[in-house]
Amino acid sequence: MRIGVDVTTRLHGGGGLHLKQLLGEWLRLGVYQTHDVVIFARPENLDIIRQWTGGKARLMPQRIVAWGTWSRLFWQQVILPVLAWKANLNVVFCPGNTCPLICSVPTVVMLQNAAPFSPLVSARTEGMKRWFSFRVLERMMSFSSKRSERVIFISKYFRDLFVATHRVRPEQAEVIYLGRELTESCEPDAEIVAKLRHLKPVILCISHLYPYKRLGVLITAYHLQRECLIGMGIRLRIVGKAMQRAEHDRLTSLISEYRLEGWVELSGEVPQNQVSRVLSIAAFFVFQTTCENCPSTLIEALAAGVPVASAGVGVMPEIAGDAALYFDPLDPNDLGRALVAMATDDGLRNELVLRAKEQIRQFPSWERVAISTLACLELAGRRHEKQAGVPQPCSKDA
Numbered sequence: 001m002r003i004g005v006d007v008t009t010r011l012h013g014g015g016g017l018h019l020k021q022l023l024g025e026w027l028r029l030g031v032y033q034t035h036d037v038v039i040f041a042r043p044e045n046l047d048i049i050r051q052w053t054g055g056k057a058r059l060m061p062q063r064i065v066a067w068g069t070w071s072r073l074f075w076q077q078v079i080l081p082v083l084a085w086k087a088n089l090n091v092v093f094c095p096g097n098t099c100p101l102i103c104s105v106p107t108v109v110m111l112q113n114a115a116p117f118s119p120l121v122s123a124r125t126e127g128m129k130r131w132f133s134f135r136v137l138e139r140m141m142s143f144s145s146k147r148s149e150r151v152i153f154i155s156k157y158f159r160d161l162f163v164a165t166h167r168v169r170p171e172q173a174e175v176i177y178l179g180r181e182l183t184e185s186c187e188p189d190a191e192i193v194a195k196l197r198h199l200k201p202v203i204l205c206i207s208h209l210y211p212y213k214r215l216g217v218l219i220t221a222y223h224l225q226r227e228c229l230i231g232m233g234i235r236l237r238i239v240g241k242a243m244q245r246a247e248h249d250r251l252t253s254l255i256s257e258y259r260l261e262g263w264v265e266l267s268g269e270v271p272q273n274q275v276s277r278v279l280s281i282a283a284f285f286v287f288q289t290t291c292e293n294c295p296s297t298l299i300e301a302l303a304a305g306v307p308v309a310s311a312g313v314g315v316m317p318e319i320a321g322d323a324a325l326y327f328d329p330l331d332p333n334d335l336g337r338a339l340v341a342m343a344t345d346d347g348l349r350n351e352l353v354l355r356a357k358e359q360i361r362q363f364p365s366w367e368r369v370a371i372s373t374l375a376c377l378e379l380a381g382r383r384h385e386k387q388a389g390v391p392q393p394c395s396k397d398a
Helices: 013-029 043-053 069-086 128-147 156-165 190-197 215-224 226-231 245-257 272-279 296-303 316-320 332-344 346-362 366-388
Strands: 002-007 036-041 058-061 091-094 107-111 150-153 173-175 202-206 235-239 264-268 284-287 308-311 325-327
Touching (some): 002 069, 013 296, 013 366, 036 043, 043 058, 091 366, 107 128, 107 366, 150 366, 156 173, 202 332, 215 226, 215 245, 226 332, 245 264, 272 296, 284 296, 284 332, 296 308, 296 316, 308 316, 325 332
Parallel strands (some): 036 058, 091 107, 107 150, 150 173, 202 235, 202 284, 235 264, 308 325
16 A cells, blocks of 8 residues: 655654654554555655654655745645645545645544644734634644544544534544653763752653743742742753743743742753653653643653643543642642642652553553554545545555
8 A cells, every 4th residue: 555644744742753653663563565655754854754764665855945834734735635646645644733625645634733722722822923823723624634534633532522513523533542652762861861860859841832831820839839849949840842932031031030040940852762761850740731632741751650740621631540630720829739739748649650550551552553543544545445446456565
C-alpha cells in the first residue's frame, strides 16, 4: 500500500513526539519494507525525519517561501491533493489537525489541538490574532472530520465532543491514545540536570508558555502559600519554551512583583528526550492548564512515578484518573491548597504514585500506537478501493 504522510506541521510538543515515535516504530516493525511510505515535509525537517525513518521512507520536500498557518493551509488544500494523485497514493495521513477538503485520495485526519474548542480560550486571553487563527482552525478541523474517511482522536473526551457537536459518525472515529513509555536519550544532558538538581526539592511544571495555560495563576498560588513553601525550601520551576514573548515577559513581571526571584523561575525549554531526566528530580509535578487533548507530559509524569497535581478540567481526569490531586486552574487559592497538600502530605504523595502505576496501564505502548494507526490507514485505503471498484496492491513489492 502507498501511504502519504503530511509532516508539514512544526515538530514540537505532543504532535512532534507522536510523529517521532510513530515513524520510529514503523521502522522497527518493517513497515517501510512492506509499504511505500511517502512523507511530505518542510526542508528544514528532512534530516530529523530521515533519522526517524532510517532513510527507508520516500521524502518529498515542500518548498514554500514562508511556512505559516495560511501558507500551510493553501499548500494542503491546493497542492497536496495534486501530489497525492500524481504519486498514486492509496491513502493520505494528516496528523496535524486538518486535511484536504477535496481530494481524490482518501484521507485520515488526526485531531490533536483542543484549544480552538475550549470556552476558556478567548480573544482576551490569547490576543485577537491568535484567537482568530483558532477560529479558522476550529472550522477547518470540523470540515476535515467530515471529509476524512477515518478520524483518529487521542482521547475519548475529544471524540465525544466531535460526535456530539460536529456530526462525526461514531463508526468513523477511532481513539488511539499517545504511548506510555518514557522517551529518553542514552545520556542525560548534564547542564540541564545540574541546573535543577542543586535546587531540590523542586515543584516541577513542564509547559510551553501559552496564555491559555494560565501559568500566572500557578505563580500567584505559590505566592499565596509562600510562607509554607519557602519555609520548607521548596522552589517552583516552570520548564518550557516561551512561545510568545509577551507571555514570557508577563510571567517574569509577575515573579518580580511578588519578589519570588530565586524561588520561582522560568527555566527554558528542555528537549523531549530529557523530560524523564528532569521529572526524576521533582518532589512532585503540577500540571497547570485550562485545555488539553491527550497531554504527553502528564502521561510521562505518571509513567515516571512522580506524584501529580493536575488541573481538574477537560480531558485531565480521563488521563490521570484517580492518580492525581485535582484543582481549579482558574482559582489560585484552590491551586495553592493543592501545592501545600502535595508538599506536606507524604502519605498522599506515596498513594498517588501507587495509583499512577495502575493508571498508566490504560495507555498503549508506542508499538501498539504504530500498529493501530497503520491498521486505520489500511482500512481507509481498502474501503475506498472497494467503493471505487479498483483493486490496488497492498505492498510495495506487489
